[in-house]
Structure formats: C-alpha cells, structure tokens
Amino acid sequence: MSDFKNFIGGAWVAPSTGEYFENRNPADQRDLVGRFPASGAADVQRAVESAKRGFEEWKRTPAPARGDVLRRVGDLMASRKEALADLMTREMGKPLAETRGDVQEGIDTAYYAATEGRRLFGHTVPSELRNKWAMSFRRPIGVAGLITPFNFPMAIPTWKMFPALLCGNSVVFKPAEDVPHAGHALVEILLEAGLPPEVIQLVHGMGEVVGKALVDHADVPLISFTGSTETGRLVGETCGRMHKRLSLEMGGKNAQIVLDDADLDLALEGVLWGAFGTTGQRCTATSRLILQDGIHDQFVERLVERARKLKLGDGRVAGTDVGPLVHEASRANVERYVEIGRSEGATLACGGGRPSDASLANGFFFEPTIFTDVRAGSRLEQEEIFGPVLSVIRVRNAEEAFAVNNGVRYGLSSSVYTRDVTVAFRAMQDLDNGITYVNAPTIGAEAHLPFGGVKETGNGHREGGWEVYEFYSETKVGYVDYSGALQRAQIDNY
Numbered sequence: 001m002s003d004f005k006n007f008i009g010g011a012w013v014a015p016s017t018g019e020y021f022e023n024r025n026p027a028d029q030r031d032l033v034g035r036f037p038a039s040g041a042a043d044v045q046r047a048v049e050s051a052k053r054g055f056e057e058w059k060r061t062p063a064p065a066r067g068d069v070l071r072r073v074g075d076l077m078a079s080r081k082e083a084l085a086d087l088m089t090r091e092m093g094k095p096l097a098e099t100r101g102d103v104q105e106g107i108d109t110a111y112y113a114a115t116e117g118r119r120l121f122g123h124t125v126p127s128e129l130r131n132k133w134a135m136s137f138r139r140p141i142g143v144a145g146l147i148t149p150f151n152f153p154m155a156i157p158t159w160k161m162f163p164a165l166l167c168g169n170s171v172v173f174k175p176a177e178d179v180p181h182a183g184h185a186l187v188e189i190l191l192e193a194g195l196p197p198e199v200i201q202l203v204h205g206m207g208e209v210v211g212k213a214l215v216d217h218a219d220v221p222l223i224s225f226t227g228s229t230e231t232g233r234l235v236g237e238t239c240g241r242m243h244k245r246l247s248l249e250m251g252g253k254n255a256q257i258v259l260d261d262a263d264l265d266l267a268l269e270g271v272l273w274g275a276f277g278t279t280g281q282r283c284t285a286t287s288r289l290i291l292q293d294g295i296h297d298q299f300v301e302r303l304v305e306r307a308r309k310l311k312l313g314d315g316r317v318a319g320t321d322v323g324p325l326v327h328e329a330s331r332a333n334v335e336r337y338v339e340i341g342r343s344e345g346a347t348l349a350c351g352g353g354r355p356s357d358a359s360l361a362n363g364f365f366f367e368p369t370i371f372t373d374v375r376a377g378s379r380l381e382q383e384e385i386f387g388p389v390l391s392v393i394r395v396r397n398a399e400e401a402f403a404v405n406n407g408v409r410y411g412l413s414s415s416v417y418t419r420d421v422t423v424a425f426r427a428m429q430d431l432d433n434g435i436t437y438v439n440a441p442t443i444g445a446e447a448h449l450p451f452g453g454v455k456e457t458g459n460g461h462r463e464g465g466w467e468v469y470e471f472y473s474e475t476k477v478g479y480v481d482y483s484g485a486l487q488r489a490q491i492d493n494y
C-alpha cells in the first residue's frame with residue numbers, strides 16, 4: 001500500500017516533513033487503512049500561498065457556475081455513496097447505516113449549495129434621497145481554513161466547505177487525524193467535479209501543528225472549527241487577536257426529557273438512538289435523560305433491558321447496532337467517567353466496561369452504559385463525555401426538567417417527549433439550546449436548517465441552512481446617485 005499525500009498547489013504531494021502517521025480501523029487495530037502525511041507548518045504555508053491564487057480565479061467565477069461544480073460534486077457523492085460509507089466506517093467505526101446517512105448529508109448540502117448559487121440574495125431598498133439607489137450584495141472573503149472532527153467525516157467538512165466555495169472563497173482543509181481517508185476521497189471528488197485545483201488544498205496532520213499553523217496564518221481571514229470547547233477557546237483567542245472571522249461548533253451535554261404523559265414507546269426508541277448512535281460520539285448525542293417521577297421506574301427498566309441487547313461490533317458487519325470508540329484515548333476517557341460516576345454515588349444500571357466477547361478484543365469497544373440516580377450538578381451530569389454513557393436524572397415536573405436541561409454550560413440540542421402541546425411550545429421557547437426536538441431525539445438535524453448551539457457550544461454562528469452563507473461572505477453596500485447633484489444624506493431632506 002502506498003502512502004497517502006496532501007493536495008497542495010494543484011498536485012498530490014508528500015509532506016515537507018517526510019513523516020507519516022498510521023490510520024487504523026478502530027474495530028480491529030490489525031487493519032491498517034493507510035499512512036497519511038504528518039505535515040508541518042511549511043506545508044500549510046505552501047497551501048495558503050496556492051489558495052490565494054485559487055481565490056483570485058474563483059472569486060471571479062459567477063456564483064451559478066460555482067454552484068454547477070457543487071451539483072456535480074453531489075452527483076459524484078451519490079454515485080459513490082456505498083464506497084464512501086464503507087471507507088468511513090472502516091476508519092471511524094460507526095455502522096454503515098450511519099455513514100450512509102453521513103454521506104447523504106453531504107449530498108444534500110451539495111445540492112442546497114448548488115441552488116444557492118442562483119440566489120445569494122442581497123437587498124435593494126429605497127434611498128431617502130431622490131434619484132438614488134441603495135443596495136446590498138455579497139462578496140467572497142478569501143482563504144477559508146476548515147478544521148473538522150472525526151465523528152461526521154463527510155457531513156461536517158461539507159457543511160463548511162460547500163458554502164465556503166459557493167460564496168467564492170478558496171479552502172485549506174485539515175480533516176481530523178482519525179478520518180484522513182474520508183478527507184482524501186472528498187477532495188478527489190471536488191477535483192473530478194471540475195473545481196479549479198488551487199481552490200482546494202488538503203493538508204493532513206495533527207491539530208497542534210497543522211490546525212494551529214492555519215489558525216495562526218495572517219493570510220487566512222476565515223476559520224471554521226468543530227471540536228472540543230477547550231480547543232475552540234484557544235482557536236478563538238488567536239482569531240480574536242488577529243481579527244479573523246470565526247465559526248465555532250463545540251461541546252454538548254444534550255438532554256432528552258420524558259414527561260408522564262409521553263408516548264413511552266416512542267421515547268424509548270428515541271433515547272436508544274440518541275444516546276448510543278455513533279457510540280455516543282456526537283455533539284448532539286443524548287447524554288442526559290430527564291425523567292418525570294410518574295414514569296421513571298418503568299421507563300428505566302425498559303431502557304436497561306433494551307440497552308443490554310444492543311449488538312456491539314464492526315460497523316461493516318450486518319446487524320451491528322453500536323460500533324467501537326474512535327481510539328484508545330477516547331475509551332480511556334469514557335472509563336474515567338464511569339469511575340467518576342461511581343465515586344459520585346450514581347447507580348450503574350448497565351454496561352460500564354469493555355465487552356467480554358473475544359472477537360471484539362482488537363477494537364476500542366465499550367458497552368452501552370446507563371447511570372441512574374444521577375444528581376443534577378454532578379460532574380457526570382455536567383461534563384461532555386463523548387461516549388456511550390447516559391445519565392438518568394429524576395424530576396418532579398416540567399419546570400424542574402427545564403431547569404435541569406438549562407443547568408449546564410453547553411446548549412446544543414434538547415428533546416422533549418410530551419403529548420401536551422402547550423408544554424411542547426414552552427420547551428421550544430424556554431430551553432437554552434440551538435435546537436429543540438419535540439417527540440424526536442436530540443440528533444437528526446437536517447442540512448437545510450441552521451445548526452448550532454448557544455452558551456459554550458458555539459460563538460453565535462450557525463452551520464447549514466441559509467445562515468451559513470452569511471458567515472462565508474461579506475456584506476457590501478452600494479449607493480448609486482444619478483441625480484447629478486450633491487445630495488447629503490440625513491441633511492438635505494430633513
């Protein structure tokens with residue numbers, strides 16, 4: 001197997017460092033996916049220089065023509081959906097049904113971006129003066145540095161990249177070191193679809209080196225980062241100092257609330273999918289389950305019974321419900337939180353350890369884990385774990401449930417199961433999250449709506465939908481005075 005390369009300056013090239021890192025299958029460490037460049041700051045430097053040339057060309061390409069490229073990208077992704085899903089599962093572990101969905105989110109984002117090429121609306125508004133026009137329109141910004149996580153190897157890069165490109169920016173892409181193969185495949189598709197080569201640069205490597213060099217680079221005015229709140233803070237400090245435009249998408253501690261009047265069958269399916277899908281490694285994962293007194297005991301009993309039956313395994317094998325964690329450090333972190341939960345006095349209702357099945361011994365598997373009697377305010381209840389660990393909190397009523405939901409520093413998504421329409425609307429109004437689901441789990445955002453969170457989850461920007469186009473473009477205003485005279489705004493007509 002040959003080593004993978006970066007894509008810089010319009011060509012596939014080896015890293016300046018001459019160093020590579022291994023990418024192995026988390027379900028079976030004996031399976032080597034490939035060796036990928038451990039690039040250095042010099043590679044980022046070359047990528048940015050090339051991306052600046054790419055930008056000069058791309059910003060002059062009409063937006064509908066930029067959209068045409070993205071439509072072809074969507075077509076290619078659709079035609080390769082199965083192969084992409086397979087390589088993604090192989091390098092990050094979640095079951096094929098989920099990686100297929102991940103690719104589909106990329107396809108949806110491509111087609112949405114393609115049509116946006118014929119909108120990119122500005123406004124034309126009346127001037128306060130006679131014979132004068134006033135209007136706004138959108139301009140591209142420059143080189144966008146995109147730093148993405150492992151858990152949605154296709155959806156999250158495309159959420160950022162396609163709107164960035166549609167708006168006329170060029171891109172330097174640094175995928176997570178756990179999913180470099182997906183990043184490679186995506187860039188191949190962009191090139192095949194006819195994107196001018198210097199418009200996209202792919203630089204593999206470590207966040208502390210490549211990501212940092214990108215964030216520090218004076219000629220990268222736009223940064224979009226998805227990852228931990230701790231790293232996001234560092235990125236934000238630099239971008240603040242350098243006056244960069246920055247979109248942050250960070251941690252979550254999302255709750256599903258189930259009230260006494262809820263459809264419990266529905267709520268049960270919801271929490272199993274929300275908590276253990278992607279092995280709990282989603283920013284939108286359900287990591288807290290807030291249950292009202294009246295249904296608490298029976299719901300926990302049914303939930304534990306079902307969670308115990310979830311089938312752990314290789315995501316590429318039919319019948320697998322839950323894949324491995326992405327790497328050893330991530331499993332060690334989950335184990336640490338199980339210890340924290342125990343020491344805080346929570347009751348371990350199921351899971352809590354590695355599976356005994358010998359066929360899983362070469363992967364980073366961990367059992368779906370549920371703690372009950374979790375105290376609001378405890379570390380288990382407050383901190384993001386990013387693994388298959390669900391904390392159950394008992395409450396008396398909807399008010400208390402809402403307060404518990406809001407009592408964390410994150411605010412990505414929330415979910416409420418109830419048949420009472422007034423409670424449902426109050427939840428949408430009062431829960432401090434960027435997304436609230438009614439009678440649906442905390443995961444399942446659609447590509448054409450804004451995605452993001454409040455508090456320490458984000459910094460006010462959204463991905464997806466129509467709002468992301470605001471982030472990747474600059475508003476410019478034009479005034480055209482055809483009166484033939486000096487007209488002084490705010491003065492001559494008042």
Ligand code: UN1
Binds near residue numbers: 151445
């Ligand atoms: C994430 O949780 O990291 O909402 C992104 C969802 C997906 C995107 C999640 N469409 O489940």
